[in-house]
Amino acid sequence: EIVLTQSPGTLSLSPGERVTLSCRASQSVSSDSVAWYQQKPGQAPRVLIYGASSRATGIPHRFSGRGSGTDFTLSISRLEPEDFAVYYCQQYGSSRSFGQGTKVEIK
Amino acid sequence: EVQLVESGGSVVRPGGSLRLSCTGSGFTFDDFGMSWVRQAPGKGLEWVSSINWNGGITSYGDSVKGRFTISRDNAKKSLFLQMNRLGAEDTALYFCARGELYFDYWGQGIPVTVSS
Numbered sequence: 001e002i003v004l005t006q007s008p009g010t011l012s013l014s015p016g017e018r019v020t021l022s023c024r025a026s027q028s029v030s031s032d033s034v035a036w037y038q039q040k041p042g043q044a045p046r047v048l049i050y051g052a053s054s055r056a057t058g059i060p061h062r063f064s065g066r067g068s069g070t071d072f073t074l075s076i077s078r079l080e081p082e083d084f085a086v087y088y089c090q091q092y093g094s095s096r097s098f099g100q101g102t103k104v105e106i107k
Numbered sequence: 108e109v110q111l112v113e114s115g116g117s118v119v120r121p122g123g124s125l126r127l128s129c130t131g132s133g134f135t136f137d138d139f140g141m142s143w144v145r146q147a148p149g150k151g152l153e154w155v156s157s158i159n160w161n162g163g164i165t166s167y168g169d170s171v172k173g174r175f176t177i178s179r180d181n182a183k184k185s186l187f188l189q190m191n192r193l194g195a196e197d198t199a200l201y202f203c204a205r206g207e208l209y210f211d212y213w214g215q216g217i218p219v220t221v222s223s
Contacts, residue, residue, distance in 0.1 A: 092208035
């Protein structure tokens, strides 16, 4: 089983700042099969990125994903008020598994 | 508009069984694989199970393998999760999601509580 480790656990930031979230896999993820999700309290998750770097339908351009092998990142170029949430990475190269999440909170 | 609506959640005693259902609308149901993902209270997401478009390929997370069974009825645009030998660790909000690999639409979730 591929274990995904996200860091940091929590980020305290202000609107307008740039943020980069990290997701490290315990072994190489084939074909860059990584997705990123955003989840707000009381809501279902929403997919942001799939295939490590492809934005899902309707996702703003301020969200971008990159990475390969064992190291993947999600960046938000300028934080908007609605971006404060928990972010999860997920791999689907070998079975499926999620990271433990990174909470982005308002400073 | 794609919609996924779960049903069947309940309070069940340890060792008991439960069957969850999910009905899809707004898309061609049998064009897509489907999955179940769960979230224990205050915790992160855990993949539970996935099924391909015609039900011929199924896969399960290690924690539910041998206890849970995923199935689908394309004529009824429905996805199911039969859960047996439930334990306290299965208490969670269960989400139905579209997709076999990654998940592009999600239901709002249905709570399952395992408690005596």
